[in-house]
Amino acid sequence: MQPIEDHNKEARWQLATSLYELRNELWAISRPVTAWLVRQINPGPGEIILELLAGTGDTGFVAASFLGPNGKLICSDRSIEALDVARMRAKELGINNVEFKVLNPEKIELPDNSVDAVICKWGITSTNYKETLRESRRVLRTGGRLALAVWGDPIKNPWISLVHNLLIGKGYIPKSSFPDIFNLSILERLKEALTESGFLTLEMSSMETKLRFTDKETYWQGITQLGSDYSGFMSTLREDVLLELRDLIYQIVEPYKLPDNSYEFSAQSINVLAI
Numbered sequence: 455m456q457p458i459e460d461h462n463k464e465a466r467w468q469l470a471t472s473l474y475e476l477r478n479e480l481w482a483i484s485r486p487v488t489a490w491l492v493r494q495i496n497p498g499p500g501e502i503i504l505e506l507l508a509g510t511g512d513t514g515f516v517a518a519s520f521l522g523p524n525g526k527l528i529c530s531d532r533s534i535e536a537l538d539v540a541r542m543r544a545k546e547l548g549i550n551n552v553e554f555k556v557l558n559p560e561k562i563e564l565p566d567n568s569v570d571a572v573i574c575k576w577g578i579t580s581t582n583y584k585e586t587l588r589e590s591r592r593v594l595r596t597g598g599r600l601a602l603a604v605w606g607d608p609i610k611n612p613w614i615s616l617v618h619n620l621l622i623g624k625g626y627i628p629k630s631s632f633p634d635i636f637n638l639s640i641l642e643r644l645k646e647a648l649t650e651s652g653f654l655t656l657e658m659s660s661m662e663t664k665l666r667f668t669d670k671e672t673y674w675q676g677i678t679q680l681g682s683d684y685s686g687f688m689s690t691l692r693e694d695v696l697l698e699l700r701d702l703i704y705q706i707v708e709p710y711k712l713p714d715n716s717y718e719f720s721a722q723s724i725n726v727l728a729i
Contacts, residue, residue: 507577
């Protein structure tokens with residue numbers, strides 16, 4: 455019998471490999487938002503940049519290229535598997551000025567006033583966002599920058615709002631127990647949350663884009679493996695229930711299928727710069 459520790463290690467490696475295979479496609483999808491976030495924090499030589507909920511790490515790696523040998527990117531996530539992918543990607547890119555840390559964004563294990571900028575792309579609403587913003591403010595130095603992206607109007611994000619509504623509407627999950635990834639899509643609520651956490655909002659913009667997945671299997675993997683809330687929930691389902699849910703999702707996204715069997719969705723990101 456294979457030891458449990460070895461089995462867990464193998465499963466972790468298999469998931470990391472699968473995530474790595476997805477990252478090129480997802481990088482192409484998110485590149486415009488990444489460029490906006492990095493441009494706004496304007497990283498410079500010698501600075502320390504913290505990326506929260508970094509996933510496969512590509513956003514932070516763009517910033518790392520501006521930090522020089524004396525600067526540092528802290529690439530953090532709650533998921534060990536995501537950081538495994540990030541490590542592979544950093545090695546591939548030859549990036550050496552990066553530290554990988556498993557961090558809870560609601561209780562960041564870093565000293566006060568220790569970083570020059572914080573980046574978080576599309577992950578904050580999977581947390582208690584008020585706590586995450588307060589913790590970000592705490593670790594930022596005076597004048598430090600926060601660059602944040604959240605999903606906009608649910609109607610303009612059918613790629614994920616359809617799934618969200620299906621999970622709740624079909625009774626897979628009770629609405630009250632599941633984080634709403636569109637919590638901060640209302641601009642006034644987002645501004646209020648930033649202000650209450652001690653931030654001054656300098657810029658806020660809406661970015662319309664397209665998300666394209668090469669086939670329905672890639673779309674499914676993107677939701678189940680990279681959507682932190684959804685992946686955690688789906689990992690608890692029996693295989694037959696998971697397959698039933700997958701087939702329902704395939705049905706509801708059929709209108710977004712293109713002649714080449716890829717899937718294209720509209721998407722809206724709300725991007726923010728604050729100090």
